[in-house]
Amino acid sequence: xxxxxIAWALGQPLxxxxxxxxxxxxxxxxxxxxxxxxxxx
Numbered sequence: 001x002x003x004x005x006i007a008w009a010l011g012q013p014l015x016x017x018x019x020x021x022x023x024x025x026x027x028x029x030x031x032x033x034x035x036x037x038x039x040x041x
Contacts, residue, residue, distance in 0.1 A: 008014050014022065 004015065004018055013019075
C-alpha cells in the first residue's frame with residue numbers, strides 16, 4: 001500500500017480498486033463532518 005501512495009504522490013494514477021476505495025472513504029468521512037469548514041474554525 002505504501003508504494004501505491006508514494007507512486008500516486010509522484011503523479012502516477014491510482015489503480016482502479018484503490019481509487020474506488022479511496023473515493024468511498026472520502027465520501028464516508030465527508031458525510032460525517034457536517035459543515036465542510038468546521039475544522040477551519
